Amino acid sequence: MANSRMPLPFTCLKCPPSAPFTPLSAPKLPLPPKKPPRHTLPALQTPPGSSNPPRPGPQTCQPAPKIKNPPILSPISRKLSLLTHPNASAPIDLPKPPTTVYCSSDSDTCTTGPYYDKMPRNAPPDLTGTQTTCPLTFKWNKTTMESKTLRYLDDGSIELFVTQVGDPAEGELQLTGGACGICSWDIVTAKLGSAMFPMAPPGHEGVGYVSKIGPGVTGFKEGDRVAGGGFATVRNLSSQRVYPIPNSDLADEHWIVEPVACVVTGLDHTNLNAGETVALVGAGFMGQLLLQGLLHMPVGELIVLDIVDARLELARQQGASETIDISQHDVDDLAADLKARGIDVVVDASGSQGGLDLSADIVKSGGRINLFGWVKGQKAHFDPTKWHLGGFTIVNSSPSSKIRNTFPPAIKLIDAGVFDLRPLVTHTAHLGGYPSLMEEILAGDGSYVKGVINLD
Structure with a gap:
């Protein structure tokens, strides 16, 4: 991990040779846990035979003061391109080596710096409470969409919040609407708190509709109903984890494929x-x-x-x-x-x-x-x-897909009527009603069999 954050060589891909190098103000990004050292960018030397003046020498990233009780960026939400901090803006795509320098579209200034993978601007710091400001290359997603979602807290309570989701990356699909089932994992996590299950995602029994298609994705079109996702009105997923649902009169809540x-x-x-x-x-x-x-x-x-x-x-x-x-x-x-x-x-x-x-x-x-x-x-x-x-x-009976991917046969069997969720889904609610529905489930409602959250 440390090597991925080392300074990269200056290589301007766009600026004319005579353009002065002016580092842009960059977002505050978290350092690796327990490692808040200074990072120094190397000085650039004038190429032999060149009349251009040398560009600036070493620059230093200054650690900011410690922050008490810093908010945390969820690794799961980061993977789904969801920002869990209310003040965080849209995710940014940063260049991977060897493409180390980008130029701004409206000026001749260039920036360079260490590589971070899809970190948000104004992202919350890591657990050390340290933030740094470094010259950093970035480009904003062209568009973002507002997504309503939720997360489980350590004490078992449920927090609803709004975040921004960018365009799907290469190999990804963006899904909107649909529904998501409440799994026993969700019930146990709400009962015992997320500290007991730190990697349990908030919902994994989703069904939704393709709204955007990322580069390199084939076999899907906008408007397709698919299985995949969780408790979020807009979410980006790898196309490898999304499965088409055939034309059917069944409601979204009866197409909960994962269970x-x-x-x-x-x-x-x-x-x-x-x-x-x-x-x-x-x-x-x-x-x-x-x-x-x-x-x-x-x-x-x-x-x-x-x-x-x-x-x-x-x-x-x-x-x-x-x-x-x-x-x-x-x-x-x-x-x-x-x-x-x-x-x-x-x-x-x-x-x-x-x-x-x-x-x-x-x-x-x-x-x-x-x-x-x-x-x-x-x-x-x-x-x-x-x-x-x-x-x-x-x-x-491990549900591991490494043994057999059972999503395709499950979809076929639901479509054929072998599995019928209509008599089994006893409780439904919209996303805003999820906390109260969970309280009802935990109270021991004897009529409860299955709950589904509608994401429209």
Whole structure:
């Protein structure tokens, strides 16, 4: 990182040889953490045989005073070209070596300096609280658009703010409008605070419409509805992370593709044989999607277990063979009864320690446990003796795209009606109503299955 900020040689690409060199006033930019040294630009020598006078000698970047409690520029927002500081202006594209000098379009003055990648002018300082002013080459994005977005704070509160988004860079698309689903990650982050999950992005179940196409992007046109993005009314994304949605009468809130892609991964890992008995532990949103997928597979019997009667009723409406309210039974007696029925596969979609324990108690010897959900924010525990003597096969349904990119098949299956979000989306709100909706979710609304934020 340090080498990328070293001074670059003066090489004027536009100015006439006789033009005086005048460094422009440059934006304040953060130094690397714990490294606020002075940077000195080397003096330029007159080329042999040239009659031009030498340009200025060494110049020094002076560190500014320490700033108490400086604001932070989110790395995720920086990657998305979103500026999270309210006083920050549009992102600027700075030249990469060897193109080290640009000339202003309205004068003969040139600037040069260290290279920074897409830092904003007037950007917040880094955690050291140090800012510097250096001669710096930059060019402004031609246009910017106002975007409404949000971020999670350390204490779990949610902050809504407005930022500016520039034109999409090479290989990027700009999306506007659409919707974004509320994931369990969002709920846990709002409950425990962003300090527990510093890399959890604010929303990743987006659908939107292509409004601008960056250089080098093919296969898309303005107005296309696509899957991708998060909680922002305008956002730039790599075209490699955006997937076209076919023409459909479904509303945006019913085209939340990302969780369906995760479910497709889970189904890939069930390794079902025709006619086997399957138990599904947990009938929340992801459990209901798994139920829809399993009902299109050659399952002999499909038993759904949960502690919320409304969820079990929804599972019955969708076609579950049997539903069991765990809270109405003695757990040991229930486990013994189910184990005697020879359950071949247990899919744990509960994401809880109790669900993990129950899965091991009810699966038959030599059976398979698919850990689709997992305990977030804490360590889970298991009985290794029970797992060993039972000869269980334990599979983790990782949603990693490195295993298989399940977005394309998920889109096909939604379009074909295999997955249907219409009965599952129970709560919707606009972006401004997100904090109050999250409070309602955290309060334990028994009717809640899935929430979606409209970004229009």
